[in-house]
Amino acid sequence: MVRTLIAGNWKMNGLRASLQNVALVSDQLARLPDEADCLICPPATLIREMAGLAGPRLHVGGQSCHPGQSGAHTGDISAQMLADAGASHVIVGHSERRADHGETNDDVAAQVIAVQQAGLTPIVCVGESLAQRRAGETLRVVADQLAGSIPDDAADLPQLVVAYEPIWAIGTGEVAQPDQIAEVHHHIRSVLTDRFGPEAGQIRLLYGGSMTPENAGMILKIPDVNGGLVGGASLKAESFMAIYRAALGLD
Numbered sequence: 001m002v003r004t005l006i007a008g009n010w011k012m013n014g015l016r017a018s019l020q021n022v023a024l025v026s027d028q029l030a031r032l033p034d035e036a037d038c039l040i041c042p043p044a045t046l047i048r049e050m051a052g053l054a055g056p057r058l059h060v061g062g063q064s065c066h067p068g069q070s071g072a073h074t075g076d077i078s079a080q081m082l083a084d085a086g087a088s089h090v091i092v093g094h095s096e097r098r099a100d101h102g103e104t105n106d107d108v109a110a111q112v113i114a115v116q117q118a119g120l121t122p123i124v125c126v127g128e129s130l131a132q133r134r135a136g137e138t139l140r141v142v143a144d145q146l147a148g149s150i151p152d153d154a155a156d157l158p159q160l161v162v163a164y165e166p167i168w169a170i171g172t173g174e175v176a177q178p179d180q181i182a183e184v185h186h187h188i189r190s191v192l193t194d195r196f197g198p199e200a201g202q203i204r205l206l207y208g209g210s211m212t213p214e215n216a217g218m219i220l221k222i223p224d225v226n227g228g229l230v231g232g233a234s235l236k237a238e239s240f241m242a243i244y245r246a247a248l249g250l251d
Contacts, residue, residue: 004036004220004247005161005204005227007123008234009063009091014042019053024237026055029244036227036247040234041091044077051086061089061123064097067110079111079118089121091229093149095167105148113151116159123161123229124149125208126188130168138166139187146191158202162188163229169209171231176209178222185224213242213251220247 010018022040029038034057041061042050051060062085066076082090092115093108108124115122126145128138142164154160164184166176176184185205192200207219208229219225227247233239245251 002202002204002226005039005206006036006230006240006244006247007039007061007089007161007163007206007227008041008230008240009094009208010040010042010235011063011096011231012043013235014046016046016049018042018235019046019050021235021237021240022050022053022058025241026053026058028237028241029057030055032245032250033248036244038244039089040240041089044082044085047082047085047087059088060086061091061120062087063091064094065090065092065111065114067107067114069114079114079120083118083120087120089123089161090115091123091125091163093125093145095125095127095165095170105145108149109151112149112154112160116154116156121159121161123163123206125163125165125229127165127167127170127208133166133168138184142184142188143191146188147195150192154196157196157199161204161206162192163206163208164188165208165229171210173210175211175215175219176207178218181207181219181225182222185222189224211243213239213246216243216246217249217251 039059062082065079092111097103112122126142128141132141204226206227206229211228211230212233
């Protein structure tokens with residue numbers, strides 16, 4: 001059985017004062033069964049300090065990385081730097097990076113390689129726009145992103161994570177219907193299995209469209225949903241841990 005992962009993406013939110021939430025999350029994790037993984041990806045400025053506060057049950061990750069190990073890339077950060085700061089995972093290919101920074105599938109594939117070479121776990125994001133969904137292109141778009149964003153020589157499939165984030169449901173309060181989520185997650189699993197074989201069954205598939213404490217229990221029961229990539233609800237310990245408890249079937 002694939003172990004559930006509840007991951008929080010703080011995006012460009014959080015100052016040092018926000019780290020009080022990390023201590024609360026770590027304390028609550030220690031009181032719950034160790035039956036699912038928990039991860040927070042804060043801004044890079046907070047990774048080292050968060051890693052020092054996280055405790056053994058809470059993982060810390062980065063939100064993006066440059067595919068190079070070093071060089072004249074002002075403002076960028078490498079996967080090795082993230083690892084050195086205490087990260088264990090890196091989000092790559094998020095729709096906001098693709099839109100705001102022009103990252104292509106080829107860019108994301110290069111990041112996946114860099115992340116794995118640094119000994120970290122990549123979380124590869126895929127998802128369609130509202131226009132693409134209305135045009136009936138969702139499955140094609142997602143398959144194309146999977147094909148282009150995951151290199152053929154991905155080093156460690158069980159340590160690869162894919163997050164389905166319908167762009168129209170990120171930060172909007174809109175949530176895909178259960179049958180829509182099920183269809184896309186089944187499609188992702190099928191595409192990965194056709195490409196990589198039975199080992200692709202160990203790749204965790206996360207749902208990332210406005211997951212909240214109110215809908216997490218329902219979403220996490222959908223087949224081939226192995227966790228969530230949580231946005232706004234991850235900024236507060238109370239709401240983030242309510243989603244983690246839902247993953248354990250406690251709420």
